[in-house]
Amino acid sequence: MLTVTEAQTRAADLVTAAKKAGADAADVLYSGGVSTEVQVRLGELEDVQRSEGEEIGLRFFVGKRSASVSSSDLSDDALATLVERAAAMAREAPEDAYAGLAPEDRLFSGDMPDLDIDDGGDAEPEALRASALEAEDAARAVDGVTNSEGGGASASRSIMALATSHGFCGGYQASSHGVSASVIAGEGSGMQRDYAYRTARHLEDLDSAASIGRRAGERTVARLNPAKIDSGAMPVVFDPRVSGGLLGHLIGAITGSAITRGTSFLRDCLEEQIFADGITVRDDPLRKRGLRSRPFDGEGLPIAERAIIDDGILTGWLLDSASARQLGLEPTGHAKRGIGGPPGAGASNLHLEAGAQSRDELIADIDKGVLVNELIGMGVNPVTGDYSRGASGFLIENGKIGAPVAEITIAGNLKDMFRALMPASDLEFIRGVNAPTVRIEGMTVAGA
Numbered sequence: 001m002l003t004v005t006e007a008q009t010r011a012a013d014l015v016t017a018a019k020k021a022g023a024d025a026a027d028v029l030y031s032g033g034v035s036t037e038v039q040v041r042l043g044e045l046e047d048v049q050r051s052e053g054e055e056i057g058l059r060f061f062v063g064k065r066s067a068s069v070s071s072s073d074l075s076d077d078a079l080a081t082l083v084e085r086a087a088a089m090a091r092e093a094p095e096d097a098y099a100g101l102a103p104e105d106r107l108f109s110g111d112m113p114d115l116d117i118d119d120g121g122d123a124e125p126e127a128l129r130a131s132a133l134e135a136e137d138a139a140r141a142v143d144g145v146t147n148s149e150g151g152g153a154s155a156s157r158s159i160m161a162l163a164t165s166h167g168f169c170g171g172y173q174a175s176s177h178g179v180s181a182s183v184i185a186g187e188g189s190g191m192q193r194d195y196a197y198r199t200a201r202h203l204e205d206l207d208s209a210a211s212i213g214r215r216a217g218e219r220t221v222a223r224l225n226p227a228k229i230d231s232g233a234m235p236v237v238f239d240p241r242v243s244g245g246l247l248g249h250l251i252g253a254i255t256g257s258a259i260t261r262g263t264s265f266l267r268d269c270l271e272e273q274i275f276a277d278g279i280t281v282r283d284d285p286l287r288k289r290g291l292r293s294r295p296f297d298g299e300g301l302p303i304a305e306r307a308i309i310d311d312g313i314l315t316g317w318l319l320d321s322a323s324a325r326q327l328g329l330e331p332t333g334h335a336k337r338g339i340g341g342p343p344g345a346g347a348s349n350l351h352l353e354a355g356a357q358s359r360d361e362l363i364a365d366i367d368k369g370v371l372v373n374e375l376i377g378m379g380v381n382p383v384t385g386d387y388s389r390g391a392s393g394f395l396i397e398n399g400k401i402g403a404p405v406a407e408i409t410i411a412g413n414l415k416d417m418f419r420a421l422m423p424a425s426d427l428e429f430i431r432g433v434n435a436p437t438v439r440i441e442g443m444t445v446a447g448a
Helices: 004-020 076-092 125-140 209-222 240-254 256-261 321-327 359-363 414-420
Strands: 025-041 044-062 065-071 145-164 169-185 192-200 232-238 281-283 306-310 350-352 368-376 386-397 400-413 421-423 438-446
Touching: 004 025, 004 044, 004 076, 004 145, 004 169, 025 125, 044 076, 044 125, 065 076, 125 145, 125 169, 125 209, 145 209, 169 209, 192 209, 232 240, 232 359, 240 256, 240 306, 240 350, 240 368, 240 414, 256 321, 368 400, 386 414, 400 414, 414 421, 414 438
Parallel strands: 232 368
Antiparallel strands: 025 044, 025 145, 044 065, 145 169, 169 192, 232 438, 281 306, 281 350, 368 386, 386 400, 400 438, 421 438
16 A cells, blocks of 8 residues: 555656646546454454555546546556546547536645544554454343354554646545444344444544443343334434434435435525524534544545534535536535545535533423434435434333334434424534434334
8 A cells, every 4th residue: 555645646647647648637536545353253253354455546537528447456557558548438428518627726725734533553453353352242241141243343544645637636544443342132032133333533532342342232231122112293312323314314415416416305495494593513524533534625625614504504505516517606625536436525524513401301301202223224215305214212201211112113304304303412523423312303103
């Protein structure tokens, strides 16, 4: 795997080669990574995996025609062939009036922000094995756990570099560490499964393996002997394990591609109130040690913190350059991309700001409802906002969390759900997308 400096040089050299081959414009993205993962089960080592790979992608423009070609072979001969293939494909591609690089006058310049997303450490397999065993042992030690699907620990480092023909060249590297455990409680048809995991940029920020494992065991045992629930309309409370998914549906509905295609249930809601007063959703790509932090976007544009929802109001779309041109707007610094194609748009470190009430206060006046901590399936219509998901969790009765429930369905419409959403105060920044416990009134719940 190349260093950041080597990756930037390789990307810039490939841009130069594309220009010599007749490209009117070009950009190159390099992605490399190395990871080690250890899995254990029932106290024994089950698997050790070590992977290392790199790939480079060239986007070649001839007028308004373009082609994207990628290769995992970075030898000189392979890259020369890559350029030839991209040139031939671009000349035969259909024209796209909105295709092109980001505006030159808006490219990132200056010093890279200090995001502190690489701890510089190298985890040894022995240390990963010890963490995986510690997590599984702690999970299995919880009274009521009867079997294990295993414990795991991983460490990785990734490098990204981007170069464009109109003057941008940048790169960065990031580390990641993770620990997980998954166990089973009960016997026969009454068995239940659950898990816990944590991921962090710096190893020192990771929860202890024992606490992660213990959380997995306690969650699993708590699911035993699920009760039946009558169908009807009632409040649904989303645990932080799943509440961030609601933000994912929001982001999917306000990206440039969804708006330009007219496939979003929020396509007519720009600068309108779609959440209650006081609700704020922020995207912060510059958060120190954030799991989705980055110094520039996928087109080389500068990025900044932004309130996507401000006091309940949708402030704007998330736009890459192509969708911005189509809408007659400016790109917003939210371009995201993979090696093999053009950029799209998306959020980075996203969070719903906390409310004033604790979780207990949020549910105190619920006579009958459900607390959901697992969602199943993808029953969401992005065009209409209709929402229907399989779920499990716990009954809420007389303001208290009660017996577990399983195999239920919760349904509503995302527009109505957003307007009714109330956040608790228990926000933690432990994921790429973070939200506190949230309560939504009037959802339809169907029992098993």
